[in-house]
Amino acid sequence: MDEFDLISRHLRKIASTEGALGLGDDVARLTVREAAIVTTDCLVEGVHFLPQDPIGTIARKLVRVNVSDIHAKGALPGEALLVLGWPKDRAESELVAFVEALGDDLGLWGANLIGGDTVSTHGPLFLSLTLTGKALGVSPVWRAGAHAGEDLWVTGRIGAGWCGLREVLAEVSGPDAEHYRTPALPGPGAARLVAAHASASMDVSDGLLGDAAKLAEASGVGLNIDLEAMPLAQPDTAVMDQITHGDDYQILFTAPVSNREALLAQAGQEGLKVTRIGEVTAGRELRLLSNGNPVPLPQKLGFAHE
Amino acid sequence: MDEFDLISRHLRKIASTEGALGLGDDVARLTVREAAIVTTDCLVEGVHFLPQDPIGTIARKLVRVNVSDIHAKGALPGEALLVLGWPKDRAESELVAFVEALGDDLGLWGANLIGGDTVSTHGPLFLSLTLTGKALGVSPVWRAGAHAGEDLWVTGRIGAGWCGLREVLAEVSGPDAEHYRTPALPGPGAARLVAAHASASMDVSDGLLGDAAKLAEASGVGLNIDLEAMPLAQPDTAVMDQITHGDDYQILFTAPVSNREALLAQAGQEGLKVTRIGEVTAGRELRLLSNGNPVPLPQKLGFAHE
Numbered sequence: 001m002d003e004f005d006l007i008s009r010h011l012r013k014i015a016s017t018e019g020a021l022g023l024g025d026d027v028a029r030l031t032v033r034e035a036a037i038v039t040t041d042c043l044v045e046g047v048h049f050l051p052q053d054p055i056g057t058i059a060r061k062l063v064r065v066n067v068s069d070i071h072a073k074g075a076l077p078g079e080a081l082l083v084l085g086w087p088k089d090r091a092e093s094e095l096v097a098f099v100e101a102l103g104d105d106l107g108l109w110g111a112n113l114i115g116g117d118t119v120s121t122h123g124p125l126f127l128s129l130t131l132t133g134k135a136l137g138v139s140p141v142w143r144a145g146a147h148a149g150e151d152l153w154v155t156g157r158i159g160a161g162w163c164g165l166r167e168v169l170a171e172v173s174g175p176d177a178e179h180y181r182t183p184a185l186p187g188p189g190a191a192r193l194v195a196a197h198a199s200a201s202m203d204v205s206d207g208l209l210g211d212a213a214k215l216a217e218a219s220g221v222g223l224n225i226d227l228e229a230m231p232l233a234q235p236d237t238a239v240m241d242q243i244t245h246g247d248d249y250q251i252l253f254t255a256p257v258s259n260r261e262a263l264l265a266q267a268g269q270e271g272l273k274v275t276r277i278g279e280v281t282a283g284r285e286l287r288l289l290s291n292g293n294p295v296p297l298p299q300k301l302g303f304a305h306e
Numbered sequence: 307m308d309e310f311d312l313i314s315r316h317l318r319k320i321a322s323t324e325g326a327l328g329l330g331d332d333v334a335r336l337t338v339r340e341a342a343i344v345t346t347d348c349l350v351e352g353v354h355f356l357p358q359d360p361i362g363t364i365a366r367k368l369v370r371v372n373v374s375d376i377h378a379k380g381a382l383p384g385e386a387l388l389v390l391g392w393p394k395d396r397a398e399s400e401l402v403a404f405v406e407a408l409g410d411d412l413g414l415w416g417a418n419l420i421g422g423d424t425v426s427t428h429g430p431l432f433l434s435l436t437l438t439g440k441a442l443g444v445s446p447v448w449r450a451g452a453h454a455g456e457d458l459w460v461t462g463r464i465g466a467g468w469c470g471l472r473e474v475l476a477e478v479s480g481p482d483a484e485h486y487r488t489p490a491l492p493g494p495g496a497a498r499l500v501a502a503h504a505s506a507s508m509d510v511s512d513g514l515l516g517d518a519a520k521l522a523e524a525s526g527v528g529l530n531i532d533l534e535a536m537p538l539a540q541p542d543t544a545v546m547d548q549i550t551h552g553d554d555y556q557i558l559f560t561a562p563v564s565n566r567e568a569l570l571a572q573a574g575q576e577g578l579k580v581t582r583i584g585e586v587t588a589g590r591e592l593r594l595l596s597n598g599n600p601v602p603l604p605q606k607l608g609f610a611h612e
Contacts, residue, residue: 024524025449026375026508027345030438036336040387040436042423069332081346083389083434117348123429128389130346130436132336143331202332218330 010095011082011113014103019079020114028115032078035135039069045087045124049181050168055094056101057181062127063105064183065205068249070133072203073140074195076188077109078132082116085126110188136195143218145200146254152223152278153263155186155193156250158208159242160233176233183249189270190251197263201253207244210302211252213286219254222283227290231275246303254280316401317388320409323418325385334421338384341441345375351393351430355487356474361400362407363487368433369411370489371511374555376439378509379446380501382494383415384438388422391432416494442501449524451506452560458529458584459569461492461499462556464514465539465548482539489555495576496557503569507559513550516608517558519592525560528589533596537581552609560586 019029043062045051063080070077082102086095106113111131133140164180167173178184194201200219204211209225216223232242255263260276267274281287288295325335349368351357369386376383388408392401412419417437439446470486473479484490500507506525510517515531522529538548561569566582573580587593594601 026511027343027379027381027439027446029446030338030342030344032336033339037333038336038385038387038421038436039333040389040421040423042389042391042425042434044391044425044427044429044432047425047427073333075333079344081344081436083346083348085348085350085432115344115346117346117434119348119350119353121350121353121430121432123350123432124427126350126391126427126429126432128348128423128434130344130387133333140333140335 010099011116014099014106015113017112017114020112028081030079030132032132032134035139037070037073037075037133037135037140038130039066040128040130041065041069042126042128044126053181055098059098059101060105060182062129063102063109064185064249066129066131067109067111068183068185068203068205070131071185071188071191072194072201072251073133073135074137074191074198074201075133075135075140076191077111078134079114080106080111081130082113083128084116084118085121085123086118087125088120088122090125136192141194141198141201143200143202143215146215146219146221146280147199148221148280148282150199150254150256150280151260151276152225152254152280153274154204154231154250154252154277155190155272155274157231157233158204158248158250161247162242162245163234163237165247180247183247185249186251186272189272193263193266193270193272193274194251194253196266197255197259198253199255201251204248204250204252206246207302208248208252209244209297213301215252216284216286220284222281222285222287223278224281224287224289225278227288227295229275229277231273240298244298244301244303316405317419320405320412321419323420325418325420334387336385336438338438338440341445343376343379343381343439343441343446344436345372346434346436347371347375348432348434350432359487361404365404365407366411366488368435369408369415370491370555372435372437373415373417374491374509374511376437377491377494377497378500378507378557379439379441380443380497380504380507381439381441381446382497383417384440385420386412386417387436388419389434390422390424391427391429392424393431394426394428396431442498447500447504447507449506449508449521452521452525452527452586453505454527454586454588456505456560456562456586457566457582458531458560458586459580460510460537460556460558460583461496461578461580463537463539464510464554464556467553468548468551469540469543471553486553489553491555492557492578495578499569499572499576499578499580500557500559502572503561503565504559505561507557510554510556510558512552513608514554514558515550515603519607521558522592526590528587528591528593529584530587530593530595531584533594533601535581535583537579546604550604550607550609
């Protein structure tokens with residue numbers, strides 16, 4: 001199985017837009033123009049997913065970890081480039097299933113594959129996607145931009161990534177196992193909500209507390225986070241684990257208090273779950289509150305793939 | 307050593323443009339606009355480079371295999387995103403040297419690092435760069451576009467990649483060992499030449515004959531290639547190996563006969579070596595000629611990293 005065979009036989013089927021040139025050139029045309037952004041995230045076997053995970057869910061996770069970054073900026077996905085380091089001992093039937101799921105999921109989020117590179121390796125499965133996006137507003141919404149007094153919001157549920165991984169490792173079919181394998185994104189409605197209302201925004205991919213600390217640092221503000229308000233995936237189990245581990249792929253954002261009503265109305269129209277989990281403060285401190293009282297922060301706020 | 311440490315300590319130093327946002331967000335601003343193109347190429351330890359290759363030359367090779375694609379389209383590099391799969395057992399001092407060489411070489415070709423992703427793995431060193439470019443002309447020059455009767459040109463010397471690899475494997479310090487490790491690109495002068503004159507163009511990275519076959523196929527033409535005209539790196543050694551193996555990173559292009567004089571004049575001004583190695587024909591056949599007589603084509607025209 002050589003590089004050209006891989007590309008021509010499987011990837012061409014899902015690269016049908018004009019910019020892709022049928023994957024028949026060394027470079028692709030980039031059509032995204034104004035307010036363009038780009039992100040790249042990789043997934044490696046044994047680090048970001050388990051060797052035994054179904055190949056289709058790995059493909060969808062690769063797409064979604066990148067789409068999540070684009071949506072969090074109040075933007076919609078545009079064009080994608082794939083780098084595929086395929087282990088020599090993985091079956092070609094798996095490759096076919098991978099490409100089909102990748103094409104499906106890119107299509108689901110409105111992204112087009114325009115190019116990439118493939119290599120057959122002796123190492124673990126190594127996947128990387130570069131994804132462009134176009135901001136829905138005049139500008140993308142960055143991590144910096146939060147102001148003291150604003151509300152802190154989060155979409156969906158927090159902790160589903162951690163709870164799901166526990167279920168997968170224990171080989172029980174719990175409610176969040178599927179989310180761990182193929183994150184359920186809040187979707188383009190969340191991108192529209194961010195574009196319309198958010199002052200600062202990022203996706204929650206490495207643990208809510210750690211990501212909140214990053215947003216606060218980038219904005220030069222503090223945050224009070226209300227533990228009781230947190231929309232936990234499984235409220236009756238390890239709370240600190242759920243708010244410090246990764247793979248949630250929800251969106252954490254700040255917005256002026258004056259937007260609160262309009263924001264909730266728009267979320268309702270979009271069928272989007274959003275929860276106000278705290279407020280932006282003038283200090284630089286990240287504080288976790290329970291019934292108004294400070295709770296000691298865990299030593300490790302977030303999760304890094306080491 | 308975790309992901310955030312890697313990024314913040316080493317990569318921020320070389321990501322100083324506005325679009326990079328100091329690598330402090332999940333996405334980067336893409337500033338390239340008109341006639342924009344994008345490419346992504348990966349390098350994997352044991353496949354594209356040897357484990358014992360100096361880390362600085364690996365970084366430069368990563369940059370150059372991508373810059374080569376951009377130059378071949380008559381374009382100049384713009385913005386870069388790095389995916390770095392760093393083996394857990396590689397020293398951090400190597401990482402510092404890698405980032406320094408990467409920054410140096412991106413700067414040399416006018417490219418700016420704006421983002422990326424890093425992961426620490428148990429697999430081989432896995433590197434991928436996504437590079438945007440901006441066409442110098444109205445449009446990039448694609449593989450398709452050659453017309454019967456045109457000249458076929460190549461920059462520099464062909465076979466240096468293969469000769470260099472032989473030297474490196476034999477541990478002799480031949481003239482091309484350094485080219486294998488850090489390809490000497492023809493440079494931006496070649497991009498200007500392509501933009502001004504070429505009808506079709508691509509870089510020679512997988513063996514001249516195989517790449518010529520791809521250009522011919524994309525253009526729907528045939529090619530007569532004159533073996534005597536070929537600017538071989540080492541004319542007295544295995545000729546067929548030199549024209550069928552990879553890592554040359556020269557530019558193969560076609561241009562109207564009427565451009566011949568102006569093309570040579572511009573190449574002279576740029577200090578650029580170009581050689582007319584054949585002509586475009588109306589058939590679909592790739593023919594290798596020696597003193598006007600057909601030479602049987604080798605079974606394998608190019609080299610794929612399997």
